[in-house]
Amino acid sequence: MNLSSLSFLRKMRSPTRQFAVIGLGRFGRAVCTTLNSLGYEVLAADEDERRVSQALTDQIAAHAVQLDTTQPTALKESGITEFDTVIVAIGNYVEESIITTLNLKEAGVKNVVAKASSEIHGKLLDRVGADHVVFPEHEMGCELARSLTTPGILDRFEIDPDHSIAEIIVPPAFDQKTIIDLDLRNRYELTLLAVSQDQQPDKFEINPSPVTRLKAGGLMVVIGSNKGLERLPV
Known part of the structure; x- marks a missing residue:
């Protein structure tokens, strides 16, 4: 729902x-x-x-x-x-x-x-x-379509028709890159809220340092543009 x-x-x-x-x-x-x-x-x-x-x-x-x-x-x-x-x-x-x-x-x-x-x-x-x-x-159909086309998104909460909070698997293209390197806000209209390098949802680091290096396969929580989410590498 x-x-x-x-x-x-x-x-x-x-x-x-x-x-x-x-x-x-x-x-x-x-x-x-x-x-x-x-x-x-x-x-x-x-x-x-x-x-x-x-x-x-x-x-x-x-x-x-x-x-x-x-x-x-x-x-x-x-x-x-x-x-x-x-x-x-x-x-x-x-x-x-x-x-x-x-x-x-x-x-x-x-x-x-x-x-x-x-x-x-x-x-x-x-x-x-x-x-x-x-x-x-209708909403289940939309969610299924999203999961098929953007498999890296584990969960998503729509704030409004254009913006969401999403939990995402860190893609290989982001491996060992710092938050500064990724420049998510300018490239994807997204803000990084939290990261979990070990895929353990109970051990998220909130508001991580800009020099934190991400690891492929880890988790990150972002907020921002739905269009930006869809442009993220898989």
């Missing part, structure tokens, strides 16, 4: 470490599983009793309830409207997705993240007040 706004990420951080996820298809289950593994308390909901039971059996959520989220009363009685952040993962059922999102915003939920299955669906979710709309299939 590509959350491309830092301000939105700050809003999503729940001080009570609680999230509600509506819809327990593949996307909803993945969100529940990840949030739960990170230590957040998750309330899951779905209209299908079998999916609710399976979520409890698999322990991917602290609580799971069966309800029709197109009914405002049911949402309120379940306690979902009291959560600061609710993820609507009913992307394949457009009408239910839109009505649920509208109900949540009208009930005063601060942050509603909604899955869209098409551009039109996304526009409708925006219209009814979704704070953030995600297109998982």
Whole structure:
């Protein structure tokens, strides 16, 4: 899921470490599983009793309830409207997705993240007040294309459509060159934030000295232009 706004990420951080996820298809289950593994308390909901039971059996959520989220009363009685952040993962059922999102915003939920299955669906979710709309299939396709064309980029977080923070394998062309030699800012519109010479993510050197020599196969974290990232040697 590509959350491309830092301000939105700050809003999503729940001080009570609680999230509600509506819809327990593949996307909803993945969100529940990840949030739960990170230590957040998750309330899951779905209209299908079998999916609710399976979520409890698999322990991917602290609580799971069966309800029709197109009914405002049911949402309120379940306690979902009291959560600061609710993820609507009913992307394949457009009408239910839109009505649920509208109900949540009208009930005063601060942050509603909604899955869209098409551009039109996304526009409708925006219209009814979704704070953030995600297109998982589209974003996964983009990520796959990037990984195939720029295999040296291990991970990337888009700040906006033109800029990212990325973790990159130091290419052979950079081997034994200093940060000054590389002149990343002028050549690639990138700023080096950290390096790890031994490919150990827990031992990054933050804001390394300009005379630090990089080693091919090590790791570096940069921030800057997406176009610059794509021009890096492989």
